[in-house]
Amino acid sequence: MVVLNHLKKILFTQHFRCCKVLYFIKVMFFNFSNMEKKLFYLVILLCLMPLLSCGQTQGIEIGKKVFDVSGENPEGETIGIESLKGKLVLIDFWASWCQPCRMENPNLVSAYKQYKDANFSKGNGFEIFSISLDRKKTDWVKAIEKDGLIWSYHICDFKEWYSALVDKFELESIPANFLIDSEGVIIAKDLRGDALENTLKALKK
Numbered sequence: 005m006v007v008l009n010h011l012k013k014i015l016f017t018q019h020f021r022c023c024k025v026l027y028f029i030k031v032m033f034f035n036f037s038n039m040e041k042k043l044f045y046l047v048i049l050l051c052l053m054p055l056l057s058c059g060q061t062q063g064i065e066i067g068k069k070v071f072d073v074s075g076e077n078p079e080g081e082t083i084g085i086e087s088l089k090g091k092l093v094l095i096d097f098w099a100s101w102c103q104p105c106r107m108e109n110p111n112l113v114s115a116y117k118q119y120k121d122a123n124f125s126k127g128n129g130f131e132i133f134s135i136s137l138d139r140k141k142t143d144w145v146k147a148i149e150k151d152g153l154i155w156s157y158h159i160c161d162f163k164e165w166y167s168a169l170v171d172k173f174e175l176e177s178i179p180a181n182f183l184i185d186s187e188g189v190i191i192a193k194d195l196r197g198d199a200l201e202n203t204l205k206a207l208k209k
Contacts, residue, residue, distance in 0.1 A: 064174050070188045075159030078145050085133050092127040096181040099137040100147035105179040109151040115200045124207040127186035136160035
């Protein structure tokens, strides 16, 4: 019983909202009877926990070409990644409610400031194209401002894990990112911590 109670507390933290599997299980949970809820915790404990690491390898494969990605920015204008052709672009999935994402944002800001005007072997200039899985515009915009995400490319469709881009990029958790070259081909992914700056440094001319 102690283990189940502990698992329950873990399950309903914001951290696990970052995982797609748990998000949908949590949605179903509220329709369960008390007995079903107990069985549910046991299933999670015995079968699912090994699959729920938010740091797991995921997403479309390196070497694949990214399709045109577009959406509305905070001002309601439609912007697309196609306009960034010729640059190195980091496609970054995040959300205001995702604490691991928020903790990673300073690394993105640092890399952007240092490399946005640099020339690389696979593109000229570096840009970040942020895709949020937020549901509320106010939360999204406040997080952009608070975290100092100073780049111009931010989109959100306010559908959380129901966003079509989640399936197109084969996401299972966030934060997640994909580095594409000047032709839109994925050359790296899941660059966190020092990995992003180290990768950009290695690609710099």
